[in-house]
Amino acid sequence: MKREGILFIISAPSGAGKTTLCKEVIDIFPNLRHSVSYTTRPPRPGEVHGRDYFFVSREEFDRMVAAGEFAEHAEVHGNFYGTALKTLEEYRKCGIDVILDIDCQGARQLKEKYHGGVYIFILPPSFQELRRRLDTRSSDSDEIIERRIRGAAWEIRESRWYDYIIVNDVFSKAVEELKSVLIAEGCRSSRVMEAVSELFEI
Amino acid sequence: MKREGILFIISAPSGAGKTTLCKEVIDIFPNLRHSVSYTTRPPRPGEVHGRDYFFVSREEFDRMVAAGEFAEHAEVHGNFYGTALKTLEEYRKCGIDVILDIDCQGARQLKEKYHGGVYIFILPPSFQELRRRLDTRSSDSDEIIERRIRGAAWEIRESRWYDYIIVNDVFSKAVEELKSVLIAEGCRSSRVMEAVSELFEI
Numbered sequence: 001m002k003r004e005g006i007l008f009i010i011s012a013p014s015g016a017g018k019t020t021l022c023k024e025v026i027d028i029f030p031n032l033r034h035s036v037s038y039t040t041r042p043p044r045p046g047e048v049h050g051r052d053y054f055f056v057s058r059e060e061f062d063r064m065v066a067a068g069e070f071a072e073h074a075e076v077h078g079n080f081y082g083t084a085l086k087t088l089e090e091y092r093k094c095g096i097d098v099i100l101d102i103d104c105q106g107a108r109q110l111k112e113k114y115h116g117g118v119y120i121f122i123l124p125p126s127f128q129e130l131r132r133r134l135d136t137r138s139s140d141s142d143e144i145i146e147r148r149i150r151g152a153a154w155e156i157r158e159s160r161w162y163d164y165i166i167v168n169d170v171f172s173k174a175v176e177e178l179k180s181v182l183i184a185e186g187c188r189s190s191r192v193m194e195a196v197s198e199l200f201e202i
Numbered sequence: 203m204k205r206e207g208i209l210f211i212i213s214a215p216s217g218a219g220k221t222t223l224c225k226e227v228i229d230i231f232p233n234l235r236h237s238v239s240y241t242t243r244p245p246r247p248g249e250v251h252g253r254d255y256f257f258v259s260r261e262e263f264d265r266m267v268a269a270g271e272f273a274e275h276a277e278v279h280g281n282f283y284g285t286a287l288k289t290l291e292e293y294r295k296c297g298i299d300v301i302l303d304i305d306c307q308g309a310r311q312l313k314e315k316y317h318g319g320v321y322i323f324i325l326p327p328s329f330q331e332l333r334r335r336l337d338t339r340s341s342d343s344d345e346i347i348e349r350r351i352r353g354a355a356w357e358i359r360e361s362r363w364y365d366y367i368i369v370n371d372v373f374s375k376a377v378e379e380l381k382s383v384l385i386a387e388g389c390r391s392s393r394v395m396e397a398v399s400e401l402f403e404i
Contacts, residue, residue, distance in 0.1 A: 121391070126401055156402050164386065165394040177389050184366065184386035187379050189323070192367040199328055200358050 003191050005096040007035075007088055007114070008182065009107050011159075012122035013152030015133040017168040021122060022099055024175050025182060032182065035100045036087060038064065041079035054084075072102060072109040088114060097182065104158040111161075118185050120178070121159040125169035127152075205393050207298040209237075209290055209316070210384065211309050213361075214324035215354030217335040219370040223324060224301050226377050227384060234384065237302040238289060240266065243281035256286075274304060274311040290316060299384065306360040313363075320387050322380070323361040327371035329354075 012018035026032050038054045040061045049055050056064075061080050064070055073082030083100060091098045100117075102110070107119060124130040130152055134145050159165055164181050168174040185191070214220035228234050240256045242263050251257050258266075263282050266272055275284030285302060293300045302319075304312070309321060326332040332354055336347050361367055366383050370376040387393070 123398060123402075153402070159391065159398070160395065162391050164389045165391045165398060166389055167394070167398070177385055180382035180385035181389060183379055183382035187366045187368055187383060189361065189364050189367045192369070193362065196325060196361070196367060196369070200325075200355070 002095055003186065003195055005031075005092045005094060005098060006182075006185055006191070007092065007098050007100060007117040008120060008185075009100045009102060009110060009117050010120045010122065011102060011104050011107050011155070011162070012168075013124065013130065013155045014148050015130045015137070015152070016122045016124045017133075017171065017174070018101060018122045020171070021166075021168065021174055021178055022101055025178050026099065028179065029097070029182065031095070032097045032099060033091070035083055035091070035098045038070075038073075038082045038084060039079060041081075071114050072106040074103070074106055083110070085113070092116075097186075104155050107162075108158075118164070118181070119162040120164045120166060120181060121162040122174070122178075123156065123159065123165055123167045124152075125167055129169075204297055205388065205397055207233075207294045207296060207300060208384075208387055208393070209294065209300050209302060209319040210322060210387075211302045211304060211312060211319050212322045212324065213304060213306050213309050213357070213364070214370075215326065215332065215357045216350050217332045217339075217354070218324045218326045219335075219373065219376070220303060220324045222373075223368075223370065223376055223380055224303055227380050228301065230381060231299070231384065233297070234299045234301060235293070237285055237293070237300045240272075240275075240284045240286060241281060243283075273316050274308040276305070276308050285312070287316070294318075299388075306357050309364075310360075320366070320383070321364040322366045322368060322383060323364040324376070324380075325358065325361065325367055325369045326354075327369055331371075 010018060010022060026034060036050065036054060038056050038061065040056060040058045043049065043055050047053065061082065064082065064084070065073060069084055069086065070082040071085045071088055073080065088098070110117060111119065124133065127149065131145065131149060134148055166174050166177045212220060212224060228236060238252065238256060240258050240263060242258060242260045245251065245257050249255065263284065266284065266286065267275060271286055271288065272284040273287045273290055275282060290300070312319060313321065326335065329351065333347065333351060336350055368376050368379045
C-alpha cells in the first residue's frame with residue numbers, strides 16, 4: 001500500500017537524548033531518513049555533498065533565503081543551515097518518511113510554512129536528571145551548564161504546541177514510544193484513505 | 203507518570219479480524235480493558251455480572267435510555283446492548299484505557315456524545331480476501347455471505363471519519379499497528395501535558 005512520505009519534526013533540549021533516539025529509529029525503519037539540510041559551513045573530512053549536507057556558498061544561501069526556498073533556516077556559530085521546501089516535497093512525493101531534527105525556533109518557522117508535519121518533543125524525566133546528564137557528559141563549566149538548563153526550561157515551555165511529547169526516562173520505553181508514533185501516523189485515515197479508496201472503490 | 207484513561211473505539215466489517223486483534227492487544231497491555239456493556243440478554247453459563255456484562259431488565263434498560271445514561275446503545279437480534287456514559291467516565295478518571303468494540307452506527311452515536319475518543323477502523327486487505335475468510339470460517343449460505351459482503355461495503359465507506367485505518371493483511375503487522383496507535387495516543391501532548399507541567403512547572 002503506497003502512501004505519501006510523512007515529515008516528522010523532532011525537538012528536545014540538549015541532554016534529552018534526541019540524537020540517540022533518532023539514530024535508533026532510523027536504523028529500524030528502512031523507509032525513514034534524516035533530512036539533508038543546506039549549509040554554508042565547509043565540509044568536514046568524510047562528509048559527502050547530498051548525503052550529509054548540501055554544501056553551498058553564502059551567496060547561494062542568501063539567494064535561497066530571498067527566494068523563499070527554505071522551509072526553515074537558522075544561524076548557528078556563524079554558519080547557516082536550512083531545510084529546503086523542495087527537498088521536503090521530493091521526500092513526500094516519493095513516499096519517504098523524514099526526520100527533521102531541529103530546535104523549537106526552526107520548528108515554529110516550519111509549522112507556519114509547511115502543512116502535514118508531525119511535531120514530536122523529547123523531554124528528559126526531570127530537571128535534576130537533565131542536570132546530571134549534562135554534568136556527566138561534558139567538561140563544561142558550571143556556568144555553561146546553568147545556561148543550558150535555563151535554555152532547556154525555555155524550550156520545554158515550547159513543547160505545548162507539539163503533537164506528541166515523549167519523556168525519555170527509560171531509553172527502551174522512549175524508543176518504543178517514538179517507533180509507535182511513527183507507525184501510528186502512517187495509519188491516520190487521512191493518509192491511508194487514498195490507497196484504500198482504490199481497493200474498495202469508496 | 204499518571205494520565206487519564208483513553209477510550210479506543212474499534213469497528214470493522216465482519217471477517218476483518220477485529221476480535222482476534224483486540225484480544226491480542228488486551229493481553230499485551232495491563233492497563234487496557236474491554237468496556238463492560240449493559241445488556242438485557244440473560245447471562246450465559248459462566249458469565250459474571252460486572253465482568254462480562256451488566257445484566258439488567260428491559261425496564262431498567264429503557265429507563266437508562268430515557269434518562270440519557272447511554273453513550274451508545276443498539277438492538278441486536280431482539281436483545282439490547284448499551285455503553286453507559288458513567289462507565290466510560292469511571293475508566294477515564296481511573297486512568298484505565300478502554301477498548302470499545304462496536305459497529306459504525308454505535309460509533310457514530312458515541313462520537314456525538316463523547317469527546318476525546320480515538321476511532322480505529324480495521325479493514326480486510328480486499329473484498330476478495332474478505333469473501334475468502336467468510337467462506338472459510340462459516341457454514342453460512344452463499345446468500346448470507348453476499349449480504350455480509352454488502353454490509354461490509356457499507357461499513358467500509360464509514361471508515362472515512364475514523365481517526366485511524368488499519369489494514370489487516372498480515373496479522374502480526376496489524377497487531378504492531380494497533381499497538382502503536384494505542385501507545386502513540388498516550389504520548390499526545392494534550393494528554394501528557396498535565397503530568398509534565400507538574401514536573402517542569404511549565
